[in-house]
Amino acid sequence: MLVLGLLFTACIGGVAEASASTDLLIVNKKTNKLAYFSGGKLEKTFPVATGKTKALTPEGSFKIVVKIQNRPYYKEKIPGGDPSNPLGDRWLGLEVNGTKGTTYAIHGNNNESSIGKYVSAGCIRMHNEDIRWLYPRISKNTTVVIISTSADMESIAVNHGYAVGKTLVPGTFIVGGVSTKLQEPFVVEQSRVYVPLKELVTLSGGTMNRNAGTGELTIAIGNRSVTHKPLSDKAVVNGTSVTMLPSRNVNDRLLIPLSSVPALFGINVKWNPQQQSVTLLK
Incomplete structure (x- = not known):
């Protein structure tokens, strides 16, 4: 039915490029891993941190709608790019329930030891080096699947309509x-x-x-x-x-x-x- 139908401040505020439709990101909360698929292939997998509780990081299929470098941490008035900024220096904002990429995101961090753990207010944290690698490769409108499962990344991708191996x-x-x-x-x-x-x-x-x-x-x-x-x-x-x-x-x-x-x-x-x-x- 999804095919037919389509045919026809958890983390903290952003500014709303063409979709890299050969790309897909998967975040598996069960393993706290993020997979980057491009051109039908699994290119790279990264460790991430997700919500303190299962409900904090929403599950589903979302789009990247905002890309920001050196985003300020408005709540504590910390400038973008400051080493103490908990958002790191890269922000990939997700459209979740009308939040327009300002609330949930894949971003860097100021505490590298937190990666791999369940510690965030809902966002997906990455090592700063990892998101700096990923950021220029991801375009707005790229799909991000967030899920909690024991399935492998390729199976998750296939189950969400991505042509792995093609x-x-x-x-x-x-x-x-x-x-x-x-x-x-x-x-x-x-x-x-x-x-x-x-x-x-x-x-x-x-x-x-x-x-x-x-x-x-x-x-x-x-x-x-x-x-x-x-x-x-x-x-x-x-x-x-x-x-x-x-x-x-x-x-x-x-x-x-x-x-x-x-x-x-x-x-x-x-x-x-x-x-x-x-x-x-x-």
Whole structure:
């Protein structure tokens, strides 16, 4: 249901770049570890500190909405960058329940011995050296999954729709000679390319609606009317059943195989692996 739906002062105040949609951060409170995934691979794991009690650090899927270097600690009027600042010198603010990145964050610290423990008022603390490494690699709108589980990081990522072991590349569609960088990545797996359906439809001048009862999508592009149930290997095009490779959920977005686009929508496509772009040829 999440796939279908999306288709259609615990720590202490910030200032509200494009999403690095090939990235994912996972914080596992059970082990107090943070995992950084990029391009479909687990790149690095770090120790962290989380809330004094289980309820203090919220669980769920959130977005990075604020990035601040040398953020002041307003409560005690400690300047940003001061060695005594408990927030360290890097702040990755999370959108949690309308807090707009000002209350919960992944940040540094002024007490390195606290890392690995349950000590914070709700934020996720990292070693200063670690967050300085991570900070420039993370863009706003990157997803952060916070969870408490015995599962390994790769399993957590897969369970949240991240394509571990696949190649994720920033997507670009070219229509009429105009290049558009997409919010969601392409997935490349064994020479097969999968593209985000919603952005394909939008850039092709089409519309897409979901049947709340059946979950089926109805897509209209030009003279084509297509119905498709997410994750299935069937579609109906102008009343005729068409077999296709199954669509798939990646990062909570629906992707379809590029090879199926001509049969479904009457649009010829050209994949350029060097430029990591798809040209749509009507």
